[in-house]
Amino acid sequence: xxxxxxxxxxxxxxxxxxxxxxxxxxxxxxxxxxxxxxxxxxxxxxxxxxxxxxxxxxxxxxxxxxxxxxxxxxxxxxxxxxxxxxxxxxxxxxxxxxxxxxxxxxxxxxxxxxxxxxxxxxxxxxxxxxxxxxxxxxxxxxxxxxxxxxxxxxxxxxxxxxxxxxxxxxxxxxxxxxxxxxxxxxxxxxxxxxxxxxxxxxxxxxxxxxxxxxxxxxxxxxxxxxxxxxxxxxxxxxxxxxxxxxxxxxxxxxxxxxxxxxxxxxxxxxxx
Numbered sequence: 001x002x003x004x005x006x007x008x009x010x011x012x013x014x015x016x017x018x019x020x021x022x023x024x025x026x027x028x029x030x031x032x033x034x035x036x037x038x039x040x041x042x043x044x045x046x047x048x049x050x051x052x053x054x055x056x057x058x059x060x061x062x063x064x065x066x067x068x069x070x071x072x073x074x075x076x077x078x079x080x081x082x083x084x085x086x087x088x089x090x091x092x093x094x095x096x097x098x099x100x101x102x103x104x105x106x107x108x109x110x111x112x113x114x115x116x117x118x119x120x121x122x123x124x125x126x127x128x129x130x131x132x133x134x135x136x137x138x139x140x141x142x143x144x145x146x147x148x149x150x151x152x153x154x155x156x157x158x159x160x161x162x163x164x165x166x167x168x169x170x171x172x173x174x175x176x177x178x179x180x181x182x183x184x185x186x187x188x189x190x191x192x193x194x195x196x197x198x199x200x201x202x203x204x205x206x207x208x209x210x211x212x213x214x215x216x217x218x219x220x221x222x223x224x225x226x227x228x229x230x231x232x233x234x235x236x237x238x239x240x241x242x243x244x245x246x247x248x249x250x251x252x253x254x255x256x257x258x259x260x261x262x263x264x265x266x267x268x269x270x271x272x
Contacts, residue, residue: 058092058099061110063117069108076132077102077154079111080118085126091144092127098151105155105173131159157181157227166215169229171236177227184251185221187214187230187263188237207246210263214248217270 058079061069069076079095081088092111102109112118121130121137129140131154138159142149153159157177166187169177178184189211193204211230218228237245240256248259248269261268 058096058109058111061112063112063114066110066112066117069110070132070135073108074134075107075154075159077107077109078130078132079109080123080126080128080130081111081113082115082126083113088127094145094147095129095150098147101151102154104170105176106170107154133159157184157229166211166218166228166230169231171231171233174229174231174236177229178251178254181227181251182253183225184227184229186249186251187211187228188240188242188245188247188249189230189232190245191232191234193232203245210246210248213264213266214269217266220270 066078079092081092095109099109118126118128122139123130127144129144129150131138131140140150140153142153144150155173155176157180174186187207187210189207190201190203192201193207207230214228221228234245237247240249240258242249242258246263248263250257250259250272259269259272261272263269
């Protein structure tokens with residue numbers, strides 16, 4: 001018998017290779033299944049954290065920008081600082097905690113590094129804070145690290161009071177004023193009359209006329225310890241069932257009393 005060992009060896013080799021190929025494929029399949037199972041078993045990876053909202057930042061202005069702000073805004077708080085000041089950054093950090101609050105009260109808050117301009121406004125030491133009411137500066141003499149005291153200073157009725165002018169307030173400011181002040185007279189106008197006296201609507205004309213007359217007694221009321229403000233907020237007016245606006249409400253120790261007579265007779269209003 002003649003046996004072809006060469007052919008037999010090749011056949012064996014081919015069969016062995018085929019078997020190893022099958023085994024390798026099976027191992028790869030099993031490894032893939034294990035990886036998939038592990039991934040499914042693992043808790044979901046936490047999503048990337050969203051960036052936190054940026055903290056309130058008091059806007060930096062130049063001398064020209066400050067001049068424009070003072071021309072456009074009635075109430076502006078200015079934080080004066082200098083590069084050489086060792087405590088300015090810490091004070092600024094505290095004041096930025098109330099930046100959103102002052103904004104909601106209608107007070108613009110800015111910061112400036114200008115020693116020449118600071119000297120012009122009587123600032124000799126840094127840091128310092130000046131409150132401008134219609135361009136009239138008041139230097140804050142309290143502790144700048146006490147941000148709540150600064151906020152009270154900037155949002156009090158005394159700080160907002162301007163000669164011969166009844167100030168426009170929002171609901172939040174009004175609430176604070178009523179809480180802080182024993183006697184407050186409030187002229188309620190429709191929400192659409194925020195631009196008094198520019199609106200030509202009949203109700204707005206009535207508001208503008210009443211406002212003009214009542215501003216004649218604003219100083220007298222102030223001397224009697226009575227605050228005087230106006231608000232264009234129909235939703236708040238509805239809470240008091242004021243009916244057709246304009247209406248005058250007098251708060252005595254937070255208790256509202258509605259004035260039912262003619263608003264254009266300012267002397268009668270003052271006597272009341």
